[in-house]
Amino acid sequence: MTGHWAATVGDVHMEEAWIGPEGGVMLGVHRDVRVGGTAFFEYLRIEERADGLVYIASRMGRGTTEFALGNATSMVRALWQTSTLSMFTVQL
Numbered sequence: 001m002t003g004h005w006a007a008t009v010g011d012v013h014m015e016e017a018w019i020g021p022e023g024g025v026m027l028g029v030h031r032d033v034r035v036g037g038t039a040f041f042e043y044l045r046i047e048e049r050a051d052g053l054v055y056i057a058s059r060m061g062r063g064t065t066e067f068a069l070g071n072a073t074s075m076v077r078a079l080w081q082t083s084t085l086s087m088f089t090v091q092l
Helices: none
Strands: 003-009 012-022 025-034 037-049 052-059 065-074 077-081 088-091
Touching: 012 037
Parallel strands: none
Antiparallel strands: 003 012, 012 025, 025 037, 037 052, 052 065, 065 077, 077 088
């Protein structure tokens, strides 16, 4: 998952970058840019805890939402879930 990805859809240019795991954590950042400025950004991390992996998102730098690893069917697909938000799947 380490790397940098970018795409443009319509008038939105999206970028996401992740640095590799070290010290029990991976760090990432995402941003969406439109003409005139940043439309959205998010700080991301995946932490290794005693009870498993946790994906933590901080949208627009305001608080955090934690998603526990619900199911990993392979090294390239993982399902993250939280009690307050819908589940989402990350497939690499």
